Amino acid sequence: MTAVLRAEGLSKRFGGLKANDNVSLSLEKGQILGLIGPNGAGKSTCFAMLAGSIPPTSGRVFLGEQQITGLPAFRVARAGVVRTHQIVRPFANLTVIENCTVAAAQCSGRDDAGSRELAREMLRFVGLEKRRNGYPAGLTLAQRKRLEMARALSCAPKALLLDEVIAGVNPVEARDMVALIRRIRDEQGISILMTEHVMAAVMSLCEHVVVLDAGKLIAAGAPKEVVQNAAVIEAYLGKKHA
Numbered sequence: 087m088t089a090v091l092r093a094e095g096l097s098k099r100f101g102g103l104k105a106n107d108n109v110s111l112s113l114e115k116g117q118i119l120g121l122i123g124p125n126g127a128g129k130s131t132c133f134a135m136l137a138g139s140i141p142p143t144s145g146r147v148f149l150g151e152q153q154i155t156g157l158p159a160f161r162v163a164r165a166g167v168v169r170t171h172q173i174v175r176p177f178a179n180l181t182v183i184e185n186c187t188v189a190a191a192q193c194s195g196r197d198d199a200g201s202r203e204l205a206r207e208m209l210r211f212v213g214l215e216k217r218r219n220g221y222p223a224g225l226t227l228a229q230r231k232r233l234e235m236a237r238a239l240s241c242a243p244k245a246l247l248l249d250e251v252i253a254g255v256n257p258v259e260a261r262d263m264v265a266l267i268r269r270i271r272d273e274q275g276i277s278i279l280m281t282e283h284v285m286a287a288v289m290s291l292c293e294h295v296v297v298l299d300a301g302k303l304i305a306a307g308a309p310k311e312v313v314q315n316a317a318v319i320e321a322y323l324g325k326k327h328a
């Protein structure tokens with residue numbers, strides 16, 4: 087298999103805190119890879135380094151053969167790595183479709199008309215086409231998460247990093263979101279790295295997961311095996327449960 091996206095020994099220090107400590111992982115073509123771990127483990131920090139929103143203290147990021155370490159986010163996005171944000175903040179003064187068109191215009195290499203067409207196509211794909219001319223404030227949380235996914239898809243990524251797009255929505259919406267994530271891989275051929283606290287979703291979507299705790303990778307493997315790993319149970323629940 088070919089790695090679409092690869093992290094090699096990524097570390098990030100915030101003052102005295104090692105938010106990521108020598109993290110290596112590899113997202114294969116067509117894979118849905120899970121990055122899990124308790125609150126504060128360093129998952130979003132890892133995503134931020136992969137997507138160019140913060141530079142790593144050390145380590146390297148590769149998109150295919152191309153080293154993209156330390157490039158600014160817009161260049162990383164153009165190269166093909168795009169993340170969604172855990173806390174969704176669309177441009178409130180732009181309509182739903184304008185939010186996506188801006189992303190398409192910045193990253194996809196299409197002209198204005200092409201960008202708008204791609205944006206509309208992605209809104210249709212996530213089920214928000216009818217909402218396209220409204221404003222983000224009129225959307226539910228689940229719809230705003232879909233908008234965030236449509237915005238990311240409008241960049242035409244090779245690797246999509248989904249940061250907790252399911253957590254916080256109701257069970258019916260969560261089930262639909264799982265189906266949507268699977269369709270992104272199956273129908274758009276995009277490789278996906280996802281963080282998620284909703285374990286049922288991880289179990290259903292990911293053939294492989296890596297586990298972070300306090301900035302370090304502590305386990306990797308099939309989700310069913312990993313959740314039985316003593317170190318993983320201890321990371322989530324504390325020592326007495328392990």
Ligand SMILES: Nc1ncnc2c1ncn2[C@@H]1O[C@H](COP(=O)(O)OP(=O)(O)OP(=O)(O)O)[C@@H](O)[C@H]1O
Binds near residue numbers: 103125127172
């Ligand atoms: N910009 C920052 N400055 C200082 N510390 C930070 C910064 N960003 C994150 N941290 C710290 O780094 C650690 C890892 O945070 P991160 O957000 O990556 O965790 P996470 O695994 O995504 O957690 P959650 O599951 O709650 O989203 C935490 O202790 C957090 O407080």
Ligand SMILES: [Mg+2]
Binds near residue numbers: 129172
């Ligand atoms: Mg996070």
